[in-house]
Structure formats: C-alpha cells, structure tokens
Amino acid sequence: MGMxxxxxILAAHAGLDSVKAGQLIEAKLDxxxxxxxxxxxxxKAFNTIGxxxxxxxxxVVVVPDHFTPNKDIKSxxxxxxxxxxxxxxxxxxxxxxxxxxxxxCLIPEAGLVVCGDVTIGADSHTCTYGALGAFSxxxxxxxxxxxxxxxxxxxxxxxxxxxxxxxxxxxxxxxxDIILHIIGMIGVDGALYKSMEFTGDGLQYLSMDDRFTIxxxxxxxxxxxxxxxxxxKTLEYVKEHSTRTPVIYEADxxxxxxxxxxxxxxxxxxxxxxxxxxxxxxTIDEAKGLEMDQVxxxxxxxxxxxxxxIAAEILKGKKTNPxxxxxxxxxxxxxxxxxxxxxxxxxxxxxxxxxxTPTCGPCLGGHMGILAKGERALSTTNRNFVGRMGxxxxxxYLCSPAVAAASAITGKITDPEEV
Amino acid sequence: MNAHGKVFKYGNDIDTDVIIPARYLNSxxxxxxxxxxxxDAIHSTVKFAENVKEGDIIVAEKNxxxxxxxxxxxxxxxxxxISCVIAKSFARIFYRNSINIGLPILECEDAANDIDxxxxxxxxxxxxVITNHTKNKTYQAEPFPEFMQEMFKVGGLVEQTKIKLGLK
Numbered sequence: 326m327g328m329x330x331x332x333x334i335l336a337a338h339a340g341l342d343s344v345k346a347g348q349l350i351e352a353k354l355d356x357x358x359x360x361x362x363x364x365x366x367x368x369k370a371f372n373t374i375g376x377x378x379x380x381x382x383x384x385v386v387v388v389p390d391h392f393t394p395n396k397d398i399k400s401x402x403x404x405x406x407x408x409x410x411x412x413x414x415x416x417x418x419x420x421x422x423x424x425x426x427x428x429x430c431l432i433p434e435a436g437l438v439v440c441g442d443v444t445i446g447a448d449s450h451t452c453t454y455g456a457l458g459a460f461s462x463x464x465x466x467x468x469x470x471x472x473x474x475x476x477x478x479x480x481x482x483x484x485x486x487x488x489x490x491x492x493x494x495x496x497x498x499x500x501x502d503i504i505l506h507i508i509g510m511i512g513v514d515g516a517l518y519k520s521m522e523f524t525g526d527g528l529q530y531l532s533m534d535d536r537f538t539i540x541x542x543x544x545x546x547x548x549x550x551x552x553x554x555x556x557x558k559t560l561e562y563v564k565e566h567s568t569r570t571p572v573i574y575e576a577d578x579x580x581x582x583x584x585x586x587x588x589x590x591x592x593x594x595x596x597x598x599x600x601x602x603x604x605x606x607x608t609i610d611e612a613k614g615l616e617m618d619q620v621x622x623x624x625x626x627x628x629x630x631x632x633x634x635i636a637a638e639i640l641k642g643k644k645t646n647p648x649x650x651x652x653x654x655x656x657x658x659x660x661x662x663x664x665x666x667x668x669x670x671x672x673x674x675x676x677x678x679x680x681x682t683p684t685c686g687p688c689l690g691g692h693m694g695i696l697a698k699g700e701r702a703l704s705t706t707n708r709n710f711v712g713r714m715g716x717x718x719x720x721x722y723l724c725s726p727a728v729a730a731a732s733a734i735t736g737k738i739t740d741p742e743e744v
Numbered sequence: 745m746n747a748h749g750k751v752f753k754y755g756n757d758i759d760t761d762v763i764i765p766a767r768y769l770n771s772x773x774x775x776x777x778x779x780x781x782x783x784d785a786i787h788s789t790v791k792f793a794e795n796v797k798e799g800d801i802i803v804a805e806k807n808x809x810x811x812x813x814x815x816x817x818x819x820x821x822x823x824x825x826i827s828c829v830i831a832k833s834f835a836r837i838f839y840r841n842s843i844n845i846g847l848p849i850l851e852c853e854d855a856a857n858d859i860d861x862x863x864x865x866x867x868x869x870x871x872x873v874i875t876n877h878t879k880n881k882t883y884q885a886e887p888f889p890e891f892m893q894e895m896f897k898v899g900g901l902v903e904q905t906k907i908k909l910g911l912k
Contacts, residue, residue: 349891362769366815369772370902375911392770399770449813449837465815465841471905479891513757514807518836547807549836602757689766689812708811710761712784717765 327577329485330552331520334460334574338443346484346581355442355459357472358386360428360685361393361400363447363465364407370470379414380476386418386437387411388428391685396692426657426683429453429541429625434657436567440555441574445469445478450625450707452543456536457563458555458573463544483549485520486511487582490527492591497741499635500535501627501705501725504542505596507588509606516548519583522576523553527590533562534631541626542707545603597703597738598723601711609728609740619702620645620733621714622726623654623681624688627705630660632726637669639730639741640676646736651678652694654686678733690714696721703738705729745869747827747848749799752792753861754785758804759811760838764820772816774823781820790861798825801867803859805831809838818842828867830874830885832856843892846900850874852885869896 328336328343336344338352359367364387371379379385387407392400411419418437425431429450438444440458445451449463464478472478488507508515521543523536531539536553543551553559555573563571594608622628622636633655645651653673655661661683664670673680679694686693688706696702696715701722704714709721724732727741734744762784764777771777782792802808802821808831809817818841821829828848842849848869855874859865863878872885888896898904906912 349889362766362814362816365772366819373902374905374909376909397770403770403772447813447815449811451813463813463837465813465818465837465844467815467844467901468840471901474905475909513810514833514835517807517833544811544837547810547835689761689769691766691769708759708761710759710811711786712765713761717784717786 326581327579329520329580330522330554330574330576331460331485331550332482334441334443335480335482344482346482348482349479350482351477351479352443354445354472354476354478356384356386356437356444357469358388358428358432359447359469360391361389361404361407362391363469365403366466367447367469367473368407368410370467371473374470374474376474379416379473382415383417385416385473386432387416388420388425388431389422390425390427390683391689392691393425393684394422394682424658427625427628427685430628430656430660433457433537434566434659436569439563439567439569439571440559441572445472449544450541452548452550453537453541453625455540455543455550455552456533458553458559460550460552462550483518483520484583485522486516487585488521488523489525489585489587490523491525491587491589492527493530494590494593497595497727498590498593499725499727500531500538502593502596503590504539505598505603505606505723506593508542508546508603509596511546513545513602513604514547516543516546518549521546521548521551523551528553528556532631533558534629537629538626545707595725595728595740597728598709600709600720600722603709603723612738613740614737616737617649617703617732618700619694619696620649620651620729621687621694621702621704621706622729623656624685624706625656626707627726628654628656628660630663632705633660633664633669635726636730637672639727639744640733641672643676643734645677645733648736649733650694651733652681652687653678654681655683657683687714703729703732747799747801747867749797749801749827749865751801751803751859751861751863751865752790752796753859754788754802754804756805757807757810760809760814760817761811763809763817764814769814769816774819777816777820778823781824793824796824796826799827800825801865802826802829803856805856806833808834810835813837815841815845818845818847822847830855843895844901846896850885852883855883855885858883
C-alpha cells in the first residue's frame with residue numbers, strides 16, 4: 326500500500342523505508358521553535374533535562390510575538406527570560422522586537438522552512454508551513470524542550486483526508502473562505518489526529534499566501550497537519566526566501582485516505598464563522614447586516630502582503646464607519662515596510678484605521694484591541710472561542726481580509742462586492 | 745494506581761482558551777494558573793476553581809482541549825488537583841501535552857455519556873475500568889498504547905529524555 330505525502334516525509338525523517346497510519350515513530354527535526362508564551366515553560370523543562378547546549382544552534386528559533394512589545398511587567402519578565410536563554414545558548418535565530426514578526430509569517434519569510442522538512446513549534450498554528458510541502462505541526466512546551474535537547478520528536482503517524490480543490494474561485498473568495506468552508510463542512514474535530522492533504526487543479530489559482538492561510542487553519546478542524554503538493558509557485562517562493570535546497574515528496578498513487586472530498590471552488594461564497602466555534606459558518610449572503618464594534622485585519626492567518634493589498638484595495642479613498650475601531654496588523658517588519666513603500670499604510674490611516682507593529686495581540690485577547698462585555702469583532706484571525714478576544718461575553722466572527730475591510734466601511738458584515 | 749473523586753462535567757469542544765484564558769498566560773506558575781482554571785466555562789453551573797478538591801475528576805464530551813497548544817492548560821488542570829480527565833475524544837495537542845507532563849487522560853464514550861456533574865467516580869489505570877459509585881455502574885476505557893504507559897511509568901517525557909540521554 327502506498328503512502329501519503331505526510332507519511333513519506335515522516336518515514337524519511339525516521340530513517341524508515343515506509344510507515345503506516347497509527348505507527349509510533351521518533352523523527353529527526355529540521356526546526357524547533359517557540360514564542361514568548363510557550364518558550365518560558367519549555368526553557369524550564371529544558372533546564373530540568375540537564376543538557377548544556379541545544380542540539381543545533383541554527384535550528385532552534387525563538388520569536389517573542391504574542392504579548393510583544395511587552396504588554397505588562399509579567400510578559401516583560403517572560404521575554405527577558407527567553408532572551409537570556411537564547412543569547413546564552415547562542416541561538417542564530419532569536420528575533421528581537423524590531424526584527425520579529427508573527428512567527429508563522431516570519432519563519433517562512435526568513436527561509437527557515439523549506440519543502441520536505443519536519444518541523445515542530447510550540448504554537449498550534451505551526452501547521453502553516455504545510456503550504457510549503459513540509460510536515461509541520463504544533464506541540465506543547467515539553468515537546469519543544471525535548472526537541473531543543475535532542476532534535477527529535479515522537480509522532481503517531483497520521484492517516485489522511487484528501488481535499489480535491491477544483492476550478493477557479495470568484496474574485497472575493499480567498500484561501501480564508503476555502504478553509505472556513507471546509508471547517509464548516511467537516512467540523513472542528515473533523516480531521517482529529519489526521520493530515521489534511523490539499524490537491525487538485527484549483528491549486529493553480531491559489532497564491533502562496535492563500536495556501537499559508539489554508540494550512541494555518543488545519544488545526545481548527547483538529548488536524549495534525551495540512552499539506553500542499555510542491556509546484557512552481559512553491560519552488561519560486563522557496564528560491565526567493567531561502568538558500569536551502571527543497572526536497573520534494575509526492576503522495577503515492579495508491580495512498581490510502583480515510584475520506585476524499587471534492588470541492589468546486591467556483592461555487593464558494595465569502596464565508597463568515599459565527600461564535601463560538603470556527604465550524605459555525607455562514608455564507609456572506611446569510612451573514613451580512615450584523616453590526617460590529619471592531620474589525621481586525623492581520624494575524625498568522627491573514628497578516629501577509631496579499632492580505633494587506635486586498636484590504637487596501639477596498640479601503641482606498643474610503644472612510645471606515647465612525648462606530649468601528651479598525652486595527653490592521655501586518656505580520657512582519659518586512660510586510661510593514663512594504664505597506665509603507667506601496668502606499669498601503671497611508672490608505673489605512675486615511676481611512677481611519679490603526680496600523681500597528683506586528684503582534685499576535687488581539688487575536689488571543691492579549692493586548693492591542695481587547696473587547697468589552699457584549700462587544701462584537703469581525704476578524705481575519707483564526708479562533709472565535711468564548712472570551713478569545715477579551716470579555717467572556719464578547720463575540721468574535723471570523724472572515725477574510727476582503728470581508729473585514731468592506732465591513733469596516735459600513736460598520737456591519739458586508740459583501741465586498743457591495744462597497 | 746487509582747484516581748477517586750467528585751466529577752466536574754463539561755460538554756463538547758472545551759477549548760484551551762476556556763481551560764486557561766490567554767489573559768493569564770503572562771504567568772507560567774502552575775498554582776497561579778490553577779486559580780483561573782476553567783474560568784471561562786461560563787455555561788457551567790459550578791465554579792471550578794472555587795470548588796475543586798485534590799483527586800477530583802473532569803469528564804467531558806468530544807474534542808476536549810481543542811485550540812491553542814498552550815501546555816498551561818493541562819498544567820492548570822493538574823495543579824488544580826485533578827487526578828484524571830475522561831472524555832469521548834481529545835484534541836491532539838492537548839492529548840500529547842497531557843501524556844508528556846503526566847496528567848492521566850482516558851477516552852471513554854460510555855463514561856462521558858453517563859457520568860453527571862458531582863458523581864463519585866473511581867478510575868483504575870491498570871485495567872482502564874471506570875467505576876461510578878453514585879450510579880453503581882462501570883465503564884471500560886481504551887487502554888493506553890504501551891509506548892505511553894512507559895512514559896507514564898517514568899513520570900513523563902522530560903524524565904524519559906533524561907534516561908535516554910544517560911542523565912538519570
């Protein structure tokens with residue numbers, strides 16, 4: 326029996342000719358990373374293990390991005406602790422405020438992950454790098470600690486779901502709408518413990534940024550990882566960002582899947598997830614008209630350059646609704662600068678938006694846009710759980726940058742076609 | 745090895761933001777995290793942190809621990825004194841984290857369906873048998889794979905790594 330793309334990558338990193346679903350393996354890691362929330366716990370565990378050095382100074386990455394620039398004294402203490410650890414261990418890739426970005430925007434941009442890698446990160450959205458044809462998955466701090474010490478992690482080899490994406494999506498249907506549609510279809514545990522492999526002729530219409538967004542939210546369906554086959558767009562991205570050599574794996578013709586879903590992208594509509602689970606999806610036609618208090622455009626899901634450009638295209642020459650606070654968070658310093666150079670920052674500020682330094686900030690209710698009791702936010706982030714962006718009785722609605730920008734103008738959920 | 749205590753019962757898709765809201769993640773101190781454990785389970789009739797006692801048990805339905813990878817979630821539960829979490833299914837990162845830090849978790853659909861808030865429940869980890877003393881019923885949980893039993897025996901992934909590296 327053949328192997329899926331994920332199984333092939335895992336087998337190669339476990340030094341095995343083949344693996345099958347359910348098998349427990351130990352695989353070599355090409356990268357281990359953490360942020361300012363998860364790394365402090367990992368460093369304590371690392372110190373308990375008692376090894377002196379990390380397994381490879383170039384392959385351990387620390388990105389303080391959640392509560393940075395430090396939101397309070399306790400966060401500052403955490404950041405200080407991991408900064409000192411990173412310097413003491415001589416990590417090549419510690420990203421200080423001023424160089425940092427949101428980890429899952431930054432790490433691919435910095436060329437630290439390429440096709441064929443196995444990578445773990447102490448952050449659930451580490452599954453983002455599957456867009457590059459790598460196996461990447463989120464883990465906890467203890468796994469990060471052991472990864473830093475030994476350069477390996479234990480895995481239960483996942484079975485897979487195959488998503489065959491067909492045809493061309495309409496103008497305002499983005500990667501975000503595709504993944505929200507899929508989560509609505511299979512549910513928040515629809516891919517529990519499994520790989521989500523995306524394939525089909527529709528991939529040619531999806532930019533790398535669309536693919537990062539789709540892979541990023543595999544975890545919102547419970548998936549272990551999301552993964553895309555490597556094509557010309559992938560190789561072009563890797564060439565532009567990394568000096569490393571990509572390794573291409575392809576699923577076998579006779580690979581076994583638990584289920585195969587065919588999705589006609591041309592039939593999809595802009596999609597919004599209602600509180601309090603990403604699976605509570607409605608099309609824009611069902612969702613429109615609901616009034617909002619805040620709009621957030623950014624995050625590891627939608628803080629990339631094309632997201633910024635789509636938002637600017639809609640906001641250009643317009644004013645946001647006076648009852649709406651619109652917060653725009655580009656994913657990295659490089660994206661921030663590009664927004665300034667292309668005139669996007671001017672469009673945002675003239676429209677009445679906040680244009681922030683990169684941070685995870687409001688996505689997880691950290692800082693930079695916390696909601697009061699009873700308030701509603703429309704957000705391009707990835708989770709709308711109870712209390713996710715602030716007060717336990719506030720609400721978060723998830724959508725694409727186009728829907729978020731259009732809604733910022735009107736003050737209520739709006740079809741981008743109508744502004 | 746046994747666990748025995750009063751049950752805190754929850755529903756489907758209890759996410760890690762509910763288990764430990766991000767507003768408290770500027771701390772990594774287990775005791776401090778425990779004070780806010782399950783704080784945003786706003787539909788629950790019982791306040792968890794104020795009522796939980798050493799040895800108590802959490803029972804939930806499907807996909808317990810979904811969302812963020814924050815290990816602070818199983819750490820907060822363990823530091824609250826919870827001796828075992830039983831659910832129909834667990835989100836994968838929460839499952840991994842619990843195994844790694846030595847918080848016992850069991851998958852058992854029958855138990856999750858039948859056990860109610862406040863029931864007096866006992867778990868035998870060697871056999872996977874869950875006894876509900878309140879309802880005079882027993883349920884059989886899925887046994888752990890051998891690999892995970894080994895990890896539990898030595899006290900979690902850090903201790904196992906020490907052994908592998910010859911540091912213990």
